[in-house]
Amino acid sequence: MKKFLVALTVMLMSTTACTASGDMILPPPNLNAKLTVMDALNQRQSARNFVDKALTPAQMSKILWAANGINRDNGKRTVPVANGVYSVEVYAVTKEGIYLYDVENHKLNLIAEGDYRSATTTGQSFVSKAALNLVYVETPEAWKSANRTPPRESQIYSANVTIGAMVQNVALVAQTEGLGNCVRGSINREEFRIVAKLSADKIILLAQSVGFTK
Numbered sequence: 001m002k003k004f005l006v007a008l009t010v011m012l013m014s015t016t017a018c019t020a021s022g023d024m025i026l027p028p029p030n031l032n033a034k035l036t037v038m039d040a041l042n043q044r045q046s047a048r049n050f051v052d053k054a055l056t057p058a059q060m061s062k063i064l065w066a067a068n069g070i071n072r073d074n075g076k077r078t079v080p081v082a083n084g085v086y087s088v089e090v091y092a093v094t095k096e097g098i099y100l101y102d103v104e105n106h107k108l109n110l111i112a113e114g115d116y117r118s119a120t121t122t123g124q125s126f127v128s129k130a131a132l133n134l135v136y137v138e139t140p141e142a143w144k145s146a147n148r149t150p151p152r153e154s155q156i157y158s159a160n161v162t163i164g165a166m167v168q169n170v171a172l173v174a175q176t177e178g179l180g181n182c183v184r185g186s187i188n189r190e191e192f193r194i195v196a197k198l199s200a201d202k203i204i205l206l207a208q209s210v211g212f213t214k
């Protein structure tokens with residue numbers, strides 16, 4: 001019995017647990033890396049030769065956490081933000097569905113079931129093979145909730161700076177996992193807005209494909 005419980009615990013820690021609603025609870029991010037930061041920087045490059053093979057739950061966890069995860073007891077994150085306002089949402093688009101990264105609970109909340117990877121590109125065929133396509137979306141609601149009202153132009157500028165840090169964090173972690181990545185500005189914004197059920201005020205700023213490569 002004890003052996004069974006140990007095996008079950010190990011299994012749960014190494015898999016994503018899907019809830020009844022289809023959400024994915026991610027395992028805690030493993031902070032070990034096979035490369036140093038300098039090695040990862042030395043190897044950083046865009047990849048487009050993806051193979052359609054799912055990432056492990058541990059890899060999903062590391063990548064989402066690197067993009068926008070909480071790294072301190074005060075709730076602050078792996079990326080810097082202007083005025084302490086976290087206005088960038090990260091959507092994870094996989095073969096299984098579109099998910100919104102729930103930062104506080106380190107889980108992926110299901111938005112739409114099905115393979116919508118092609119909706120994150122204007123036609124680059126490698127995108128539908130990449131296991132994970134991240135879509136970075138600016139939400140003005142975050143500023144309103146924080147009772148801050150800089151001009152909209154400043155809000156968008158700040159989001160773009162934060163997204164620059166997000167994509168580089170993801171690129172470096174992907175490199176340490178032996179995964180390829182490609183930052184992408186060409187997104188089918190009209191289609192993605194519909195399938196991801198995004199309100200009209202949100203701005204789809206950037207995408208990033210991540211996955212195993214040939």
Ligand SMILES: Cc1cc2nc3c(=O)[nH]c(=O)nc-3n(C[C@H](O)[C@H](O)[C@H](O)COP(=O)(O)O)c2cc1C
Pocket residue numbers: 044045046047048124182183184185186187
């Ligand atoms: C803002 C931005 C948008 C980009 N958009 C695309 C894109 O839509 N498709 C693509 O294949 N690569 C895209 N790239 C990747 C660049 O083509 C790539 O970074 C550049 O050629 C340098 O190559 P490297 O990343 O291998 O050093 C984009 C990069 C940035 C920073």
